[in-house]
Amino acid sequence: MKPHTATHVLRAGADDYVSLPLNRYELAARVLAVHERMFPRAAPVTDKLTRTEAAILRFLVENQGAWTPPGRIIQEAIGTHHEAGSSLVRVYVHKLRAKLAGSRIQVLSRRGYGYRVVTR
DSSP states (O other): OOTTHHHHHHHTTOSOOOOSSOOHHHHHHHHHHHHHHHSOOSSOGGGGSOHHHHHHHHHHHHTTTSOBOHHHHIIIIIOSOOTTHHHHHHHHHHHHHHHHTTSSEEEEEETTTEEEEEEO
């Protein structure tokens, strides 16, 4: 990358610039920040979430577009192996969907694949 590329792109009107190598956590944070600027709300949805709901949503956003099985969500987002895995995730996703109703974030599920997040 040429040193002046970022400056040139930003002066041309871009809101942001991401260089390689790409850090997926930084990218997810930037996407959420742009989303919040574009669609402001009185109280951010994340203020309504429990710690576990927020961890699951954060994990799904970081893996946006990919189907994630319930077992991986339990391990990565909650940090444990739970015997009720898929049932537990199903309950939390149900609660998330209720709290995200009306927002542009939607949690999809597909039998045999798991869950993923999309924006409408």
